[in-house]
């Protein structure tokens with residue numbers, strides 16, 4: 029069996045401010061996680077010559093991968109966080125206050141809700157298809173460093189969870205853990 033390790037990026041500065049989306053760098057806490065992850069990955073994959081590290085194209089995942097040495101790194105746009113469109117950079121409170129209808133529609137059907145000029149969970153699930161095909165095809169271990177919405181969808185695929193559960197999978201609390209699947 030070969031492992032697929034899924035992890036979120038280290039905490040970003042926007043995470044600290046409660047802002048969604050964006051392309052900010054890591055917070056101090058995020059940098060601690062970055063170092064811990066590098067240690068973990070180097071130990072876990074020490075004997076693997078062909079493992080690779082996959083990130084999104086956003087700084088917070090690329091930085092999280094930066095201290096991991098000895099493995100090729102691949103950036104996938106398909107691993108970028110859900111595009112929050114006109115809400116990018118806002119806090120949930122701001123959305124609730126300034127765009128209450130949007131806030132309510134999302135609450136009612138988070139799976140299908142599409143941010144104006146952005147994406148829905150269903151859109152994210154669809155754009156992940158090539159990533160999943162490539163993950164299945166790889167024989168070597170892969171470490172995927174990505175974002176909450178994307179990881180929910182990938183996790184659901186490998187753990188065989190139903191579609192309707194995807195937007196509600198608890199990931200925030202899992203930022204300090206590594207999920208691993210064997211295929």
Ligand code: F6P
Nearest residue numbers: 047048049109110112175176177
């Ligand atoms: O808050 C961090 C974040 O990655 C945002 O960038 C993104 O919009 C959000 O999580 C996705 O989670 P949810 O679908 O629960 O809002």
